[in-house]
Amino acid sequence: MNRTLYTALFYLGLPLVAIRLWLRARKAPAYAKRIGERFSYGMPAMKPGGIWVHAVSVGESIAAAPMIRALLARYPTLPITVTCMTPTGSERILALFANEPRIQHCYLPYDLPCAARRFLDRVRPKLAVIMETELWPNHIHQCAKRGIPVALANARLSERSARGYGRFRKLTQPMLAEMSLFAVQTEAEAQRLRDLGARPETIEVTGSIKFDLTIDPQLLERASQLRGQWQALERPVWIAASTHDGEDEVVLAAHRQLLASHPDALLILVPRHPERFNSVYGLCQQQGFATVRRSSGDAVSADTSVLLGDTMGELLFLYALADSAFVGGSLVPNGGHNLLEPAALAKPVLSGPHLFNFLEIAAQLRSAGALQEVDDAEGLAIAVQRLFELPRDAQRMAVAGLKVMRANQGALQRLLDGLGRLIER
Template sequence: MWRLLYNTLLILATPIIVCILLAKKRCRRGLRDRLGLRIRPVLEPSGERRPLIWIHAVSLGEVVAVTPLVKELHRNHPDHRLIVSTVTETGREAVEQRLAGVAEHRYAPLDVPWAVSRAIAQWQPVLYVFVETELWPNLLWTLRDRQVPAVLVNGRLSSRSFARQHVFGLMSFYRSVLRSLTLCLMQSERDVQRIVALGADADRVCRTGNIKFDQPMPATAVDASLRAGLGVHEGESLILAGSTHTGEEEALVAAYRKIVTPHPNAVLMLAPRHIERVADVVTMIQTAGMTVQRRSRLDRAVTGPRVIVLDTRGELARAYCEAAVGFVGGTLVPVGGHNLLEPAVWGKPVLFGPYTDHCAEIAALLLEAGGGVRVSSADDLARQIGHWLTDETARRRAGEAARQMVLDNQGALKRSLDLIEGCFRDSRPSSPSAVGQSPQPVMARR
């Protein structure tokens, strides 16, 4: 019943969905592929097929998180082809940059029956892995029908989405979707409890931790060429605010205006979450009476108090290396927070706001370790940043605590891989009855 109702409503809504996607510049490319009008097969030059593993990561952040796992799957299964599907253009760029020679990129099909069926028929996956609870019912139902194991990795359920599913009384619908999954590998015990409450089979749910902790730890040496390329001069202290949203940029600029009087060598860099908003952010800074530069149009002769807007893709994570203090956006406004680990891995103290539902466990760990501070206003930002700029010892101590917290929480990647490999062994085509069964030897709760 749910399948029929879902598809009826989805087909009626498809014209609206297509219009919404066309209105978003970052989602336009690949729309033909997503609609199932053009599905590129994954073949050898000879036209032969190899077994294929399909990994789905929505956009840039998910691609970054899953990259180490994809590389390990490639190493463990050199006879398999791998594809990583995304929804956005930034996701495509990340796959092509980070996984060249390891996996091919494809755009994920929209969850309409014809697009899903064509994609699965063309790619013929033997395993499907998806990141952070991207539950697409038709895709999961069709994979189940074809006896293809589906594994949720790094799963999480925010308070908002969990509450919404309860409010609308969709428990039996979600149960029908979640029962299609072979494994649910969740970030925290809270996520385990929530997905079981929504209807997942408890025997197939396991807490493995957050694979974002298992990104390769970079060396923290200062890179003079990167620093100069970002427009930051010798002796200046960079305050880097990443993945920011409307409302946060205004608070950060207001805080910066208070900071530059006692700290005239401080420079603020804003990296909007959505790059298409850059022009609006620049206008806002100019209206506030501050000198502003765009990273793509730097005049390196400009010195003194100023705001640099990072309007290029793929530089944010590396740019935190040159920061004195890092702020992570989506936390001062009710978005839920972005990747708090990006500054932490570089040994930088981390600031974030009260809205951290998407990264609650990491926020709590940073606070407990002394590597992060929660702020709620421009005044809080100015006070804490000013403290760290004044007291270099306190700033260094907080940064070291943030980096150590990351090191102390690694291991989710290996736990996830062990469980995925167990599922893989149980999904051989010669034994279809084993598909979907839990790999009991490695399913003990962690």
């Protein structure tokens, strides 16, 4: 399939796109808003001539934030346009850069030639930076026609994704050849991109910028103060973060098993997607757990068994409240989520076996003794209980995680150097 056929199929599929938006809007009403932006209509006022950064959703937006702040400091006269595809990503971008007048934001239009042209005519960037794996052939082609260099930052490409791209080589190879920089996390990903048709001279192994996460000391102080207010400084607290459908039942079963030996244990349960907050709260109540919603502002008491993390932008703070952390998206075949956030906070890290989106990071943490994988509710309960009862083991895991973080830092600077060469050439 070449780009012409891809575009024709995209146009033919627009009714399905509309149905998908409608279905999503039933659970998350924000999907019904700003639809014009998805076709490059009704966009906010944009100052042209800066840098365009695309981060598809919340996780990519958070990962991109240090890079964006560094670009703001390095290029003090340039505006930066940050796009995404989801309402939660939009909300996160607006919160992250609320006090930065040079940040401008809209949804990325759908990958149609007419929409891509209108978007680029409005923004006219000097450089396009795409976070991780979000590749859109028409947007990239329109950038190439205008001489706008396109970089894939913090690039990751799993073996499964590479096989998928490989099935459409006539579409993928020309698209990759039009790009100017692939700042990849590992050599394995670099080789996959070479095999798919990326020009070797455009590929640099920079590492993952997620290792460059810095923790504000005030975050840890606020977490300690809140646990003190809860009278929970000595209480065993664990977090299950970024959980997906099918994982919450497993986590709650593990927590019920934990309560048999530690009746004062507190679980902080954080669903990955906001549209699931209400259903997970209902699940907790249905199963008889005394549950407090973080969004309610109610205090956690000695009788509270579960704190539902149903707020946006607080995940690091919620990690800081806990003694150990389970990272979701890994008990179901979703590929996992960022294991480095709890590691950076010196928390022992637990996960399920499905980590195909973070194979290299997981391998490093596992080899260092900073990550333990579990398969089911019983395994999760046993692992958390061990960390509660053997604080020296928990401390060893925490220290090992911090060592892995420090050993891999520097990717952000290498990425910025590569982007600088594209802007200044």
